[in-house]
Amino acid sequence: MSDTETLFIQHFNEEARPLSYYLKNMAGYTGLKKALGMSQEDIINEVKKANVRGRGGAGFPAGVKWGFIPKQSAKPKYMVCNADESEPGTFKDRDLMRYTPHLLLEGIAIGSYAIGANAAYIYIRGEYVREAKLLEAAINEAYQAGYLGKNILGSGFSLDITVHRGAGAYICGEETALLNSLEGKRGEPRVKPPFPAIAGAFGGPTIVNNVETLAGVPFIINNGGDWYAKLGKLEKSGGTRLFGISGHVKRPGIYELPSGSITIRELIYDYGHGILGDKKLKAVIPGGSSAPVLTADEIDVIADVDPIMKIGSMFGSAGMIVVSEDYCVVKLLARISKFYAHESCGQCTPCREGCRWMEEVIERIEHGHGHEQDLNLLLSIADNINAKTLCALGDAAAGPVMSFVKKFRADFEAHIRSGKCPNA
Amino acid sequence: MSNKVLSEKFYAAMKRLEPRYPTKLALLLPSLHAAQDEIGWLPPEALNEIGEYIGIHPAQVREVASFYTMYNLKPVGKYHLKICTNASCTLRGAEELVHHCENKFGIKVGETTADKRFTLYEEECLGACGTAPAMMLNNDYHENLDIQKLDKLLDGLE
Numbered sequence: 164m165s166d167t168e169t170l171f172i173q174h175f176n177e178e179a180r181p182l183s184y185y186l187k188n189m190a191g192y193t194g195l196k197k198a199l200g201m202s203q204e205d206i207i208n209e210v211k212k213a214n215v216r217g218r219g220g221a222g223f224p225a226g227v228k229w230g231f232i233p234k235q236s237a238k239p240k241y242m243v244c245n246a247d248e249s250e251p252g253t254f255k256d257r258d259l260m261r262y263t264p265h266l267l268l269e270g271i272a273i274g275s276y277a278i279g280a281n282a283a284y285i286y287i288r289g290e291y292v293r294e295a296k297l298l299e300a301a302i303n304e305a306y307q308a309g310y311l312g313k314n315i316l317g318s319g320f321s322l323d324i325t326v327h328r329g330a331g332a333y334i335c336g337e338e339t340a341l342l343n344s345l346e347g348k349r350g351e352p353r354v355k356p357p358f359p360a361i362a363g364a365f366g367g368p369t370i371v372n373n374v375e376t377l378a379g380v381p382f383i384i385n386n387g388g389d390w391y392a393k394l395g396k397l398e399k400s401g402g403t404r405l406f407g408i409s410g411h412v413k414r415p416g417i418y419e420l421p422s423g424s425i426t427i428r429e430l431i432y433d434y435g436h437g438i439l440g441d442k443k444l445k446a447v448i449p450g451g452s453s454a455p456v457l458t459a460d461e462i463d464v465i466a467d468v469d470p471i472m473k474i475g476s477m478f479g480s481a482g483m484i485v486v487s488e489d490y491c492v493v494k495l496l497a498r499i500s501k502f503y504a505h506e507s508c509g510q511c512t513p514c515r516e517g518c519r520w521m522e523e524v525i526e527r528i529e530h531g532h533g534h535e536q537d538l539n540l541l542l543s544i545a546d547n548i549n550a551k552t553l554c555a556l557g558d559a560a561a562g563p564v565m566s567f568v569k570k571f572r573a574d575f576e577a578h579i580r581s582g583k584c585p586n587a
Numbered sequence: 588m589s590n591k592v593l594s595e596k597f598y599a600a601m602k603r604l605e606p607r608y609p610t611k612l613a614l615l616l617p618s619l620h621a622a623q624d625e626i627g628w629l630p631p632e633a634l635n636e637i638g639e640y641i642g643i644h645p646a647q648v649r650e651v652a653s654f655y656t657m658y659n660l661k662p663v664g665k666y667h668l669k670i671c672t673n674a675s676c677t678l679r680g681a682e683e684l685v686h687h688c689e690n691k692f693g694i695k696v697g698e699t700t701a702d703k704r705f706t707l708y709e710e711e712c713l714g715a716c717g718t719a720p721a722m723m724l725n726n727d728y729h730e731n732l733d734i735q736k737l738d739k740l741l742d743g744l745e
Contacts, residue, residue: 239609251673251712282607289620289657290713292726325607330616330655333711347615347641349654365609409675409716416717452674452712482716484674498677502711508654 168394170382170403171375172419175262180297182304185265192265192310194381198273199318201384206277210380212388214401216422218255219245219336219373220451220479221555222468226388229370231360232278238367242275242283243345243359246374247329247336249288250451251502252482255405255417256374260287260294263378264301268324270377272311273384275322278370282323286341289330298326333506337554338371340508351508352554373480375405397423400467404481408435411442411487423470427462431485443488446571450479452499453559455566456492476566491586492574496567497525503560511552517544518560525564528575531583538568538575592632593640597621601640611641615651619658628659656711664699664706666744669723672709675716680733684720685709687734691741 178184185191198206211226232240244267248256259267267285275283287295302324305311313321332350334340339353342364363369379402383391392401400422409415412435427447431437438444444459449466455476457464464470471478486495504518521544527533541564549561568575577585600621601614608614618640622633629652631645638645652658659667668688672681685707689695692705699706715721718730722737729740 248714249712252675252716253712254714254716254718257714282609288714289655290710290723293728323607325604327613328616328620330620331657331711332655344616345613346610347612347651349651365613407717409719410678415675415719448674484678484716486678490678495674495678498672499674502673505711 168403168421169419170394171259171263171266171378171405172417174266175258175417177262179262180264180301182265182301182308185263189263189266190269190381190385192269192272192305192308194384195269195272195276195310196316198276198384199316199320203277203279206273206384209383209388210277213379213383213391214388214395214399215376215379215383215391216400216468217373218375218379218405218480220250220453220477222478225372225376228360228372229274229278231358232368232370233361234279236279236368238365239282240278240280240367241364241369242271242278242280243338243341243364243369243371244271244283244285244374244377245336245338245341245371246285246287246291246294247341248291248374248480249333249336250453250480250482251499252407252409252448252451252484253480254407254409254482255480257291257294258417259374259378259405260291261297264298265305266378266381267298267374268301268305268311270380271324272315272322273380274370274372274377276320278368280370281321282325284325284327284345284364286327286329286335286345288335289328292328295326295328302326332508333502334508334554334556337556340554341371342369349508351510352556354553395422395424397465397467397469399469404467406430406434406466407480407482408485409482410485411439411490412485413437413439423465423467425466427457427464427466427483430466430483431462435485438485438487440487444485445488445490446486446492446495448484448486448563450477451482452484452502453477453555453562454479455562456570458570477562489586491529491584492567492571493525493529493578494584494586496563497522497529499563500525500560503556507556507560511557513548514552514557514560517548517557520544521560521564528578529584531578531581533575533579535579537579538572541568590632591636592626592630593622593636594625597625598640612643615641615643615648616655619648619652619655623658628662662699662703664703666704666741667706667708667723667725669708669710669713671711671713671715671719671721673712675712676720679719681720683734684722684732684737687737688741691738
């Protein structure tokens, strides 16, 4: 791994936070300066060439997204940074915001210029009180130094960045729910189309990008899209990745590696240092709790968007939850399903009713009161939610249920047959 | 409304934020946060006053405020504990922390002690999975917790 180049993680410490450090040791707004001398089209082309797969969970190419913004618009355009980071198992954006806030601000500024927005918002989850304050302090520094505000670096381009705090709602990580929340409404997802690039925040064309996606932009502008693309080891996935490993590993945390360069097994055993107590691996949820579960013999897969999709799961936000052999997977699924039932916004009937119902059925199985027919019932409820709701929360709730029941059916049956949790 | 519950400081902060948004309604979440920071929770009078400030019906304020879990629509204790019990934290022992607090304070999740010092909540994912189990005590994160660390923290509170 000696040829590994990392962009972020070497700066994940308190000393990296001030503007003075950023100017001396990192991009230091040179990417913004360069971008302000480029045409908007050229910037978007570089980001397209970079093959940045969106780091929030959907993996959509960021450059392609930027390209959807109409050139002419009667309404103002907006850049929105999605810092809601609420997918269980995901905790990378917090480090980017608290340690390298200026990198994010520079990325937002370049993106705003590229799409023609003069206002940008960082929608940060409400619980990140400290990170919101750190971002505000960094924004103040950037205004004072002339990197934000009116006529930035004499270019004629003006930009205001505002930190907007959420208030505890998982659904607000979904981009249209986020926009409603930003507008002062309940965080309920919108009907698409129109997509945000056409009618987003306050009705104007809007780009919503994840923190990590935007933090990579200064590197793309400074070193070129081709350079960034080549950091990745897969053709369609450029740059590096911040992998999160949590659960039953010896060394949980964030690890940065080139996109597509590593398998889940290597992440768990070489970086996470293996399972606590040297036990065996039971299961891995590869990309945040919404991702269908993988069994111990499915982990020799490259940890990236396309390879994991190929085996029927998703890489989502690259937050891996690792489960040891002695933990009850039924109990784990019960907890995950409780979460989705709690977070369903209630707009779509299949999700609102189905999530609650799945939670109840899994609870009763875990407590030994399940019936023979419950497993098929669960699969049927999940199937009636999956792809039948406005947003992806329905799929996110159905995917774990379907995959856990399918891959660990024997564990569920043991609960039903013995009338108790065998691990309890 | 004659008796305002929100301070001059609140209105000054909102005034500064106004130019940042194209609509006044966008100030609803920031104003709910600011009001709660002042009062500790959101009493009906505060919700009404926010509605008046934004220019919307009080029912619309409640409709939005009740959607988000962080807005306290009933009073909470001086110390508000929110222990994450989502997947990664539960895998690392969060449930024991919750039970420990229930026993220590003699309350259940969602309740406040009679002396109004402690409120105990279970929280959904706090985004601190790599340092699980994690909890919030008022606005601050506490991570890599175990019962000893938790006790030390709680016993050291005023």
